[in-house]
Structures are given as C-alpha cells and as structure tokens.
Amino acid sequence: MTGETYAAYAEHTDEPRFTDWLREQSQPDWDAAVEHRFVKELGAGTLDEDAFAEYLVQDYAFVDELVGTFGHAVGQAPDMAAKRQLVEFLDTVTDEEDDYFERSFAALGVADERWQDPEPTDATAAFIDLPGRAAREGGYAETLAVLVPAEWIYESWATAAATAHGDPDSDGLPSAGMGLPFYFAEWVDLHAVDSFVAFVDWLRGELDAIGPTLSPHREARVASLFDRTVMLERQFFETAYEKPQATVDSEVSP
Helix, strand or coil: CCCCCHHHHHHCCCCCCHHHHHHHHCCCHHHHHHCCHHHHHHHHCCCCHHHHHHHHHHHHHHHHHHHHHHHHHHHHCCCHHHHHHHHHHHHHHHHHHHHHHHHHHHHCCCCHHHHHCCCCCHHHHHHHHHHHHHHHHCCHHHHHHHHHHHHHHHHHHHHHHHHHHCEECCCCCEECCCCCCHHHHHHHHHCCCHHHHHHHHHHHHHHHHHHHHCCHHHHHHHHHHHHHHHHHHHHHHHHCCCCCCCCCCCCCCC
C-alpha cells in the first residue's frame, strides 16, 4: 500500500473513483491476482484438472461465508433499491452458481465427502474469517471493502480470459466455451456475462459513494480490508497448486 490518502489521490486524478484509489493501494497484489498463472491457464483450458478441482473445493467452502456476508450487506444497505440488487445477486449464487459447482464436482470425480466437508487450507480459513468479521465489526463501507475486490477481481480476469480465448456469443459477449470442458468455460462465463459485469460496477458505485465521506480512521480501515482481500485472492489461486497447505501472510491490523 502506498499510504496516499484518497483526498490526495483525487487532487491529481481526473474523474477519481474511490474504488480505483483502493485498487492502486492494493498493488502489486492486484495485478498478481488478475494476471495469475491460474486464471490464465483456466481461460486457455490448459489448467491441471486436479488443481482446478482443489480450487473448486476450497472456493465452495468459502461460498457459505460469502452468502452470509452478502446477507449482512442487505441489512446494511441504505435503501430498498440497493437491497434488491444484493438479493438478486444472492439468488444467482445460491441457484445457478451452486448448480455449476455440483455438476463440476461430479464431472471432475470429486467425492461428495470432499466437497461437502472440506478441509480448508490456511488461505481459505483466512478468507472465510475476513468477510464475516468485516461485516460484524464495521458498517456498510467495511462490508463493501471485502465484497468489491472479491467480485471485481473475478470480473477482471474472466472478461480478459473470455476476450482472449473465446468467440463472441449470440449477445456479443466473448465466450470461453469453444473447445473447453464445461467446468472451465462456464466458470469464466459466469464472471464475464453482462449481468455480472453490471453488478460489479454497481457494487463499486456503492463504495465510490460512501468512501469519500469516511473519517480518516475508517478510510484506512477500508483500505486495509480491501488490500487484505486482494492478497488473499492471490494466495487462493496459488494454493490450488500447492501440497501441503500453504501458510498465508500474517493478519493485517485494522
């Protein structure tokens, strides 16, 4: 993190967005996550299937906490329009995305007990702890500080992968489906479709609106949470390749 305040950033930036400042504060982990070997191999269809299966098991272990955190965000959201956006996204995660996980586990030969009762890696355990704690101990801004990078990183690498390795689908969106197993192609497409891209931009807008109103202490807290989320996303990709479990960096202080 550079330590530059948002006010200082905004003074020398055309059309500043609070979330752009947070992304810059999270470098170099941001670029390391969205350009990670894991996501490049996934988009190209060259990713080792055992590594992907391990990643999906760990990601599914995190989904339950993610759903709970979005539930917190629904309660914290300032108006019904925002609550509706969050509820609609929760419906996608608990329906379409959950179905994807179950079909993929079956296709990849992942035993039921492995994904239904997973043993989390250190990175997964840290990731499970972070969003719930941010939601319980902070307000809407702190919750968004975890949710925004968690979803924005996926939108960033997936749209890049779909553009680089796919052909336009009937709606004009680049699709990763050409010649790839469905569990690779659909995972990219789930995070590159127009509806997800629009949701991430809306989610960023929520944090863009509240960020500049925060006290210096809360601004620093939000930046720390955002930065730690990005770092854990990078480590999450890395641990898919690693045996035994990797050890994550020490906790960032609030």
